[in-house]
Amino acid sequence: MSDSALFPTYARFPITLVKGKGSRLWDDQGKEYLDFASGLAVTNLGHVPDAVKNALVKQLDELWHMSNLFSNPNQEKAARLLADNSCADTVFFCNSGAEANEAAIKLARRYHQKVRGEERYEVITFTQSFHGRTLATLTATGQDKVKEGFLPLPAGFVHVPLHDLKALEAAVNDRTAAVMLELVQAEGGVIPVDPDFLREVRKLCDKHGLLLILDEIQTGMGRTGKLFAHQHYDVEPDVFTLAKGIASGFPVGAMLAKEKFVPAFTAGSHATTFGGTPIAMAAVIATIETMLKENAPQKAAEAGDYLTAQLRASLQDVPGVIEVRGKGLLIGILCDAPVSEQIGELHRRGLLVVPAGPNVIRLLPNLLVTHEEIDAAVSLIAAVLTEKAAAKQA
């Protein structure tokens, strides 16, 4: 029997983090780390940001929870902030990314079946995508490894290769309800979507009356250098989903839609006990207001350009490094072999990074990361990758 009473669902790194502030984390031995993971794109304003902490402390003294059967001014305000700063008009709050995608899939089906009176239900997604771990969202995910042992999977999901317009067109039929994609496939290896392809997907959705759903759970909240990644493109989604960075670490998900799709959900058609609770919404409001006040997305764009340029310059002659790719501060270093040893060594030297698939080192510093911190991270990465490449050749 193992010492732990937890399900072994994570291959955890051997580090116990107990404190964080800004870009820094400390473990239970007092060792300091530079955090280029941000809890997987969650703590986008850094750890324990003062504005969010103060809002949470204030709300802790007032009201933690009440039912969604009562009106909720914090939820109204958070939704208004999101709508005013995006192409969406309406918001449904839940508690995680998977739940937000689940809500989007339900909205797409119900829009066709109840508003338009068509028996459409199929959602087309892309290979290598990641959309979550509930039964519907793992079925939507275009990676077999998340599906093993969970049969039977829900019906109504179809996958086509990313950037293959012909395959996408061929997959559309009279059951198709929506197309769903990430603008940078994050878990799948940090693969940015080509803007021309996205434009064609939008055209195809318009032609067939399909919903374009963007999964912005990792790319949203300033991560790619705009508040939402689709704002880089001249394409607007019908629906998009958020979670991860939306509340600086408090668990919140959101599904946002244009007005046209609002009639698909009526009282009783979708609900959650914890979604949009006053305390969660205090974290959302403070996070968004701080991001806007600090121009955090713009800072992320600038820092992302700098980090990418420094990585490309330092790694260009390192054997085994294929490319540095991504958008804003969602960056992957693609190597020609598994990178778990390199990641372990970077952790030992005080830089926290995470993988994205076996061969990609993923960098997700907070949006306010400094050039000094970037320089420190890049020199550690270059040193470790160079040493490992030399050891391999010897």
Ligand SMILES: *Cc1c(COP(=O)(O)O)cnc(C)c1O
């Ligand atoms: C993390 C992630 C999810 C799932 O979010 P959870 O909060 O873990 O359920 C879905 N889609 C994308 C793109 C993600 O990065």
